[in-house]
Amino acid sequence: MTAAGGQDKLVIIGQGYVGLPIAMRAVETGFSVVGIDLDASRVSSLREARSYVGDVSDRELAAALESGRYLPSDSYVDAERFTAAIIAVPTPLIGGTPDLSFVESAAASIAPHIRHGSLVVLESTTYPGTTEELLVPLLEQGSALVAGVDFAVGYSPERIDPGNTTWTLTNTPKVISGVNRSSLRAVEALYSRLVSTTVAVSSTKEAEFTKLLENTFRHVNIALINEITLFARQLGVDVWKVIDAASTKPFGYMRFTPGPGVGGHCLPVDPTYLSWRVRRELHRPFRFVELANEINDMMPHHVVKRIGAILARRGKGLADSVVMLLGLAYKANTGDVRGSPALCIVELLMSLGARVEVVDPLVEPHRCPPGVKPIELSEDALRLADIVVLLADHDDVDYPLVERAADCVLDTRHRLTAAHVEYL
Numbered sequence: 001m002t003a004a005g006g007q008d009k010l011v012i013i014g015q016g017y018v019g020l021p022i023a024m025r026a027v028e029t030g031f032s033v034v035g036i037d038l039d040a041s042r043v044s045s046l047r048e049a050r051s052y053v054g055d056v057s058d059r060e061l062a063a064a065l066e067s068g069r070y071l072p073s074d075s076y077v078d079a080e081r082f083t084a085a086i087i088a089v090p091t092p093l094i095g096g097t098p099d100l101s102f103v104e105s106a107a108a109s110i111a112p113h114i115r116h117g118s119l120v121v122l123e124s125t126t127y128p129g130t131t132e133e134l135l136v137p138l139l140e141q142g143s144a145l146v147a148g149v150d151f152a153v154g155y156s157p158e159r160i161d162p163g164n165t166t167w168t169l170t171n172t173p174k175v176i177s178g179v180n181r182s183s184l185r186a187v188e189a190l191y192s193r194l195v196s197t198t199v200a201v202s203s204t205k206e207a208e209f210t211k212l213l214e215n216t217f218r219h220v221n222i223a224l225i226n227e228i229t230l231f232a233r234q235l236g237v238d239v240w241k242v243i244d245a246a247s248t249k250p251f252g253y254m255r256f257t258p259g260p261g262v263g264g265h266c267l268p269v270d271p272t273y274l275s276w277r278v279r280r281e282l283h284r285p286f287r288f289v290e291l292a293n294e295i296n297d298m299m300p301h302h303v304v305k306r307i308g309a310i311l312a313r314r315g316k317g318l319a320d321s322v323v324m325l326l327g328l329a330y331k332a333n334t335g336d337v338r339g340s341p342a343l344c345i346v347e348l349l350m351s352l353g354a355r356v357e358v359v360d361p362l363v364e365p366h367r368c369p370p371g372v373k374p375i376e377l378s379e380d381a382l383r384l385a386d387i388v389v390l391l392a393d394h395d396d397v398d399y400p401l402v403e404r405a406a407d408c409v410l411d412t413r414h415r416l417t418a419a420h421v422e423y424l
């Protein structure tokens with residue numbers, strides 16, 4: 001099968017949590033899509049209509065393949081004569097420093113295929129300035145063409161929230177930008193076919209910053225409520241009741257809830273892209289981000305401390321206890337374990353000698369940390385555990401069974417309601 005050439009050939013570089021849903025949406029709206037990923041095992045899985053991304057079903061993938069307009073590929077040769085390309089590759093941190101090597105490699109690989117009139121858009125999250133300072137020179141060098149004149153370049157941050165069925169790729173407004181007016185027009189023409197609302201900003205820097213503001217806002221507010229949670233109990237106050245009461249205010253307050261820490265590809269990483277840039281360019285700290293990192297990183301330790309204290313009250317030590325963790329993913333309704341605080345909790349518990357069991361049907365078994373056996377939720381396993389700890393509150397879990405069969409439960413998400421359940 002080949003994805004047809006012609007004026008609607010869209011190349012999506014990176015077929016992960018971001019790139020694959022965009023590819024599916026683009027096929028649905030009539031584009032011929034080449035989904036390029038250097039991970040050959042991911043490409044063969046896609047070719048066999050086996051999705052590894054929660055928000056894309058096998059059925060949806062099969063329909064895209066059957067349409068003849070979706071070609072998963074691990075070769076940039078298939079990008080030949082593309083009209084538009086979207087780059088959605090990882091932007092991790094290495095030792096607290098942005099690692100843009102994936103963006104650099106994608107740019108260098110797509111550049112030779114750029115022609116007059118092509119469009120390249122970066123969607124990976126990154127610090128303000130990346131598109132103009134890093135992407136454009138690589139594209140110009142590899143194509144021998146001029147960005148903004150011969151071909152268009154833009155930046156559009158991805159806002160997908162894995163597992164969220166209310167706000168999807170299609171109905172979430174999409175911020176768009178271009179390196180100049182003609183580029184912005186090309187970016188607008190592309191995304192107005194993919195999403196219901198586009199929000200144009202005046203520079204790629206502004207668009208890059210917008211994404212970091214959104215995630216820093218979330219990161220800092222989660223840290224605020226986490227820090228309050230660390231001391232509310234000692235003040236004799238149930239923080240969840242306070243949050244519920246504050247959330248009745250119809251203006252000037254936004255509900256955030258505590259948890260075992262932050263994870264995923266965004267919150268533990270993106271705000272640090274901004275603080276890194278501020279430090280490097282302006283030689284000053286971005287104190288909110290640094291404090292939020294510190295507090296959120298403390299939460300797994302707090303959870304383990306609570307587990308130890310609850311067990312101690314029951315005359316048990318962590319060293320001879322079976323601890324069942326419900327949910328290994330970093331949040332509800334996703335199988336993504338990247339940066340999940342549950343991984344840190346597993347490590348801490350094991351270092352203290354606990355026997356750890358994990359129940360998470362959404363996480364592929366090989367993603368479980370070494371030494372931990374994933375098990376299925378059952379009445380027997382619940383009864384045998386010394387403590388059951390709810391970490392990621394997936395919807396499809398038999399919570400009444402948990403409440404009935406487990407007599408010692410710590411719920412870090414405030415999902416359970418039985419009288420014997422304890423909370424953060």
Ligand SMILES: NC(=O)c1ccc[n+]([C@@H]2O[C@H](COP(=O)([O-])OP(=O)(O)OC[C@H]3O[C@@H](n4cnc5c(N)ncnc54)[C@H](O)[C@@H]3O)[C@@H](O)[C@H]2O)c1
Pocket residue numbers: 013014015016017018019036037038039042088089090091102105106109123124125126158159160161162265266
């Ligand atoms: N996951 C999210 O919820 C989310 C939300 C918003 C923004 N983002 C951002 O989007 C970007 C992508 O994140 P993701 O979660 O989709 O990552 P991912 O790891 O799920 O997928 C990225 C894919 O890119 C592939 N890849 C790496 N280098 C490549 C190259 N040179 N050519 C082709 N393929 C290559 C990898 O093999 C991988 O399959 C990141 O910058 C992330 O911060 C992620």
